[in-house]
Amino acid sequence: xxxxxxxxTELVVPQHAYGFPGVGFGGYAAGLLARNFAAxxxxxxxxxxxxxxxxPVTVRASARGGYELADGDGALVxxxxxxxxxxxxxxxxxxxxxxxxxxxxxxxxxxSTRDCFGCGMDREPGRGLRQNFSLLAEExxxxxxxxPDPALGAGCSTLASEHLWGALDxxxxxxxxxxxxAPRHTVTAYLATTVVRPVVLGADHVTFGWPISHSxxxxxxxxxxxxxxxxLCAYSQALWLAPPAPAEGGPVx
Numbered sequence: 030x031x032x033x034x035x036x037x038t039e040l041v042v043p044q045h046a047y048g049f050p051g052v053g054f055g056g057y058a059a060g061l062l063a064r065n066f067a068a069x070x071x072x073x074x075x076x077x078x079x080x081x082x083x084x085p086v087t088v089r090a091s092a093r094g095g096y097e098l099a100d101g102d103g104a105l106v107x108x109x110x111x112x113x114x115x116x117x118x119x120x121x122x123x124x125x126x127x128x129x130x131x132x133x134x135x136x137x138x139x140x141s142t143r144d145c146f147g148c149g150m151d152r153e154p155g156r157g158l159r160q161n162f163s164l165l166a167e168e169x170x171x172x173x174x175x176x177p178d179p180a181l182g183a184g185c186s187t188l189a190s191e192h193l194w195g196a197l198d199x200x201x202x203x204x205x206x207x208x209x210x211a212p213r214h215t216v217t218a219y220l221a222t223t224v225v226r227p228v229v230l231g232a233d234h235v236t237f238g239w240p241i242s243h244s245x246x247x248x249x250x251x252x253x254x255x256x257x258x259x260x261l262c263a264y265s266q267a268l269w270l271a272p273p274a275p276a277e278g279g280p281v282x
Contacts, residue, residue: 037089044083045156046146046191048199053080054146055217056198058098060191062088062108063222065096073111073221074194080105113223114266117253118239121165126172126235133164135171135203147199155180158196160236162203171203172237175254179230187227193254197222197265200238201250205269208240211248215271218247222265233257246271 040061042053059074065088066072080086080098086105091097095109121129136150143151148160155178162171177188177196188196198217205211228234234254241249248271253264 037087039085039087041085042080042082045152046195047082048142048145048147049214049216050144051082053082054195054198055080056147056195056220057191058106059108059198059220059222060189060194062096062098062106063194064190065108066110068224071111071113071221071223072108073219074106074108075219076106076217077103078105111221114221114264115251116261116264117237117251119168120253120255120259120261121168121170121172121235121237122259123174123233123235123257125165126163126174126237129163129165129172130161130174133166135162135164135207145199147195148203154178158192158199160196160199162200162236162238164207165237168239169204169208170237170239171200171207172235173200175234175236176232177228177230177234182230185230187229193224193228193263194220194222194265196228196236196254197252197263198267200236200252201265201267202238202269204238204240204250204252205243205248209243209248209250211243211269211271215248215269218268218270220265220267222263224263225261226263228254228262234262235259241266246273 046057048054058080097104098106162173238252248269254262
C-alpha cells in the first residue's frame, strides 16, 4: 500500500520556513504532504498557490486521489503517487564537491539568498538546512558537502520528510538559473521525489543538482542526496516556472 489513511487535520508552516520572504518554502510544504504516503512511494507534489506562513492550513484527502494542503479558498499544494523519475546522470564524489567549494563557491552569486531555508548560510543550525552550493562547471552541476545538523531532528536520528524534501528543492533551482538562464524569481511548479534510504543526521552527505531541459518559461532540473560513499538517499525531478515577461509597453518590475 502506498498511501496511508489520514483524517483531515490542520498544521502550520512555521514562520522561519521560507525561501522568498513571506511564502512557505516549497520543499518543506511538499515534505509535509509526503508524510501521508508509504516511505517507498514515489510522490509528485504540485504547487497551486503560495503557502502561507504561521497560519493554519488543512491536510486532507484529494478527490482525485492523494492528498492536498488547502485553505478556505481551496488547494494550495497537491500530492499523488507517481512513477519514479530518472536518477542522476552521474554522482559527484565527496572530494569533487569539496574541491568545488574551494575553487568555485557560489556565496557571492547574484542568485544567493543568505536567509533561504534551504541554502541560506545566515540561518542558525536547526533553523535552516544550510546547504552552501558550489559550481561543478565541467559537469553542469551544483554540489555541496552537507552534514545535516542534529538540531533539525528534535531528538530523531534521521531527517524528517519536510527537511529531506526541502534539501532537494534548492539544488534544482540553482541548476536551472546557472545553466538554463532562469531568472532569480523562478519558482517550483512541481517536485517529484523518490526516497531510497533515510538521511542520517550528523552524517556526511553530498547534495547536488543538474539541469535537464528548458523551453520558454519552463525549466526542468534534477537533484539528489547521496552519502559520503556515494550511496543514493533520495532523488527528484522538478519543473521550475519563470515569471511571465512583462507585456510590451507595460511596467517592468
